[in-house]
Amino acid sequence: MGVVTEDAQNQALQTLKDRLATISDLRAAGAVLGWDRQTYMPPGGLNLRAEQLATLERLAHEMLVSPETGRLLEAAGEQPPGSEDAAVLRLVRRDYGRATKMPARLVAELSRASSLAHAAWEAARAASDWHLFAPHLERVLELRRETVGHLGYEDHPYDALLDLYEPRAKTAKLRAMFEELRTAIVPMIREISALPDEYRSRPLYGSYAEAGQETFGREVITAFGYDWGRGRQDRAVHPFCIDFGGPGDVRITTRFDPGWLSPALFATFHEAGHAIYDQNVDPSYARTPLFGGVSMGVHESQSRLWENLVGRSRAFWSFYYPALQKTFPEALGAVSAEAFYRAINEVRPAEIRVEADELTYNLHILLRFELELELIEGDLSVSELPAAWNARMEGYLGVTPENDAKGVLQDVHWAAGLFGYFPTYTIGNVLAAQLYEAAVLARPEIPGEIGRGEFGALRGWLRENVHRHGSRYDPDELVERATGRPPDTAPYLSYLKAKFGELYGL
């Protein structure tokens, strides 16, 4: 009888896996259509594409929430603890639970409200007119608070949203993490801001022909280990990395500014970091819930690691700067390696998050985290948001945004209802340093290799300890397995203090 039960369990599990593979294919098809929309689709395709994407999403959703999925999940029972099958069931139960808790009406209203809010946000930002956006944000926020009610939470309502992007993350822990960062970083920024303004980043503006930027960027990420046989790079308005349900095809995009080196260069490193993660997940996880990054924060740790810990390091540029100079003799011929290194690491408190340096970046996130908490808790109203934004910008960075377009309206996230998403950027920064520290501890040759333009030891350690596992472990478990301890701000703060202390003589 035990055998019969086990057979029935395994058959249910297999049927469930086939169903999940179909869902993965539908989502992957949506991803291909999304990639195309952002790279090559002619404008006339917009309406048709919206219908196609909505259909694919609806079918995948219907397949996930159908009672048949619930029946299979029940019939699949418990699989051996720690096994891949147990991980599959854990992830699907989580997603199925979430999806079935959400009323179809709410899902549809969120989709509709955020479409409208996105359009309103674009108009509001263009006109720097908060009032065009405010009523839409109110509606999206209301629906997100309703979402919290359906998803439920143990400690804090914000946890329900956080969990969508960073499984098992907790508001209380994040508060502590941000407090540690704030305490250390704010004084450093104050000290740096008090120094005479050298405008170190000036060399990054000049004559940077697109072709040279593209060739140089490709050369670097090829050395990082981005596999062109399983990926490609195209142009898009916003750089992104996208996968199609398996490691065989993971693409990145970038955009070029012929008068400014930084955006394409560091976005290319950044997106390649995401892509190398996805390209190195265990191939047998393709078309299963185990494929892809375990959380937004862990994914971001990989992009930040290659962008910042490698791509803004002295060791890296000691090798690559001569090649860059040769590529752009006009802009960089008279700029020393040291001046260039200082330029790409200039700390300059300013209003725009996506242009922020490594040090101030986290305060931009802290500000959003705090405002989101207050909005979700109901302590702050949407109408009070611009003033609260500006006050906090002044408090943390000593900067007042020129206008709302460059302040509270700068990010797309809230229009899309992505409350709980911003903290994952800082989680990424923290984990990048923790993982890098562990990698160097295990493979002390890493810094030397980077100085020779080699990245095999680092990539190998990351593949072995992070990438190949996909979503098999929860984020904290993955970090603990890889580094021997739970997520911890100490390595990141040491990194920031060492790097910027040296740069600014703090």
Added chain:
Amino acid sequence: MGVVTEDAQNQALQTLKDRLATISDLRAAGAVLGWDRQTYMPPGGLNLRAEQLATLERLAHEMLVSPETGRLLEAAGEQPPGSEDAAVLRLVRRDYGRATKMPARLVAELSRASSLAHAAWEAARAASDWHLFAPHLERVLELRRETVGHLGYEDHPYDALLDLYEPRAKTAKLRAMFEELRTAIVPMIREISALPDEYRSRPLYGSYAEAGQETFGREVITAFGYDWGRGRQDRAVHPFCIDFGGPGDVRITTRFDPGWLSPALFATFHEAGHAIYDQNVDPSYARTPLFGGVSMGVHESQSRLWENLVGRSRAFWSFYYPALQKTFPEALGAVSAEAFYRAINEVRPAEIRVEADELTYNLHILLRFELELELIEGDLSVSELPAAWNARMEGYLGVTPENDAKGVLQDVHWAAGLFGYFPTYTIGNVLAAQLYEAAVLARPEIPGEIGRGEFGALRGWLRENVHRHGSRYDPDELVERATGRPPDTAPYLSYLKAKFGELYGL
């Protein structure tokens, strides 16, 4: 009670249309994934993409053949004769009938056998070894004959296959059409072949830089009316045109040979002809069975019309030749307009269909049509095919293929089970001439406009009489509405006799 019935009918029709829109979206998603596979997908994406395409196709098929579709088709009753709704029901009943007649096992076996046959065909063609392909072709043929048994037919088994590509086409009518063509064309080719060999097409080989070819081709098809806001042109190994379920996004591809002008130039005109058709279907037909061309033959008439009747005409080149000469001074500087016109219209019996001139092309098709009939009737075995091929090549064109790779193995169609498809190429040629004749009769300014590089009158007539109707009418009905009579070889034969009679002094 009548009202209640009508309400129920309309509700069923609406539900059916929603279902059809979903099916259209799934197929369109498959088309986007297919386009990507042929243009930009990295090689590593192949396996994953095959799974995704199979899933999309399976879901669309399941949705079409489900009992729910049958129930809705019944409940939708009869809609007003001649109405768009009646046309929708007619098309869906046809597709539903076909799909439900085919056992799932046969569909799966066909898919599997043709995948294997395709791989075997590639190997066989590369090695010019018929025996590598023959057993696979036998299997595909067997399954196609089984298909005929399930689909059924009135007059001839081949009709069941023809109908898949050319609705309501009949073997008997095609026999008569080909007989009229053969009787007129074979003697012309004999006469031309007896003339001294001038190798007129020599000027088409030379230094033709890719960038120049691309710019010139784009300029021409822009003038034809290809709308870049609703399309794009990319590179692919085989040129094709593809739509995504509506007129808003219809793309073409081409390939360039820097030493030979013809392939890219005429393929660009050809694919643009297909695309202009799809771009001008009534926009309200998007995501319905009424979108897209009514048949392969009518679709081909549009590509051939722009490629041949316009793109290989004296009037067209009287305007465009100076620009082409300017683009390629090295290759064409010393070539007169007349010599160029003669080069692009050289009649030269040869073994390869896709490189054939307008006159010999139809005999390549006739040969395939006759062989397919005999294979389906059982009068010819697969093992006899190479000899039968070569004998007929000799009989019709006076040419013996150098080897099987350049003979019976040259086309991909049979490996895919596409018996009944080849005749649509010649139907396209015939209809192109008939439609063009009618267009000029209605708008006598057309030839003059073409001589000035203007195509508005021609395009306008085609849009009004052919394009906008999509699949609303059966092919013969569409042709009769547009030209006042059923499909007829006379205009095509007059065109060929006038053009090649003048060129070769026949």
